[in-house]
Amino acid sequence: MAPWWARSLRGRVTLIATAVAALVLMPVGIAGVIAARTLVTASVFSDTRDTAERIAFEMRGGALPMGAAIPVPIPSVDLIQVVGPDGRFLATSDAARNLPPLSDVRPTAKNRVINTTSCLPTECVNLTAVRVSVFADSPIVYAGRSTPEVLAGHTLEIVVFGEVALLIALAGWATWLVTGRALRPVATMRAELDAVYAGDLSHRVTQPPGDDEVSQLARSVNGTLARLERSAQQQRQFASDASHELRTPIAGLRAQLESAQLYPDDTDVGTLVESALRDTDRLEAIITDLLLLARIGSRVDVAKERIDLAALVRQELAVRSDKLPVRVDLDEGVVVEGVRLQLARVLTNLLDNAQRHAEHAVRVSVSRSDGTAVLAVENDGMEIAEGDRERIFERFTRLDAARSRDAGGTGLGLAIARDVAMAHRGQISVEDYVGGARFVLRLPTVDFPRRCSGS
8 A cells, every 4th residue: 555645645745845845954054054164163263363463463573571471362362372492381371371282383484374273181272373483483372262162062063953854844844734725625626526426416516716726626627517417407308308299299100000000991091101201200300409409519519610600691591492581781700619510500490480480581690799709580570578588498498479380390499509509608599679589699709810812
């Protein structure tokens, strides 16, 4: 079994953040220790050199009497010895009076100043040796101080690396908390998704505020659930429609055949065949429309292309033989992206509907409005009441006034038009129109690539 940090995204992120913090902070800690030691050492030797140079200057000027206690100019540098060429003490400070020689280093005429560290039996000393003159019998001034604790021991390293370890631990802890807070909506979404089952896809996951990656994931999940719910609804609707709407023509066809079987001598075969064919055509039309409704919006029809709506209208009208004239008002260059066969079916359904209900003429217009393509089909028939404008897009719904004039239809034309519009991120509606009915399809437009003409 994989370790906990390998199974948990939170654990992996925390481990990586801790490792990065260690890789960054440890070199910084080492550099800090080295820099601190270097600065302290430079400060100590600066004081010891200043003291030694000052004593040497006073000796050269005769201002320092031999054998007397040497005054300490810098309180921290209290170990001062002046040693002659024969190794005898010529003068010392009070603190160095009973100490052995601080060092046996003897500067030369060319290198008259030497910084060094010397360890006595009781302590280690940082000191500077300065040659008083260039003569062979020049005395040597030794000025030093006890090595500071920060240089003598490992206290600095312990403190610095303790702080580094604490910072690394804090970085890991903070990453664990922040990652947990960031992934909390993901855990909530996972629990909500676990509660979703095939029988009820209406549930949605909680979308956190903002527009970060987690919020975008929640929107994508909800969009997927909505599409799945719609697909499931289409399947259930297909089963319901098939079971209800196919029974009537099947029952009629069966009744005719059974009657012919019982009374063969009284049956007109030609009339029977003609009636059976009509019922069969209706069955075929209903099944075709139901299958189309089940496919709309699915991946069965994915061949989307750029379609000029004006050209689509002209192509459709060129192959139709309508009983009433169709007037057109088409703006050029109104282009949408979609499935050509589905959009052509919407136009066909709207034209068929307009031809069935029009009194004298039908009008088709294509225009553009604020980045939206507008396809309108108008007829001068009866106006549609405002309360019926949504209901007519439901499956197998016919208005009472239309039943006598709409024989032979499947009752699915406007439902197909609505589903195609929704699948293309658009909408279809009935708008106010005095003296008739106006159906409007609105779709998002796309830029149409212009062709460059040669001169």
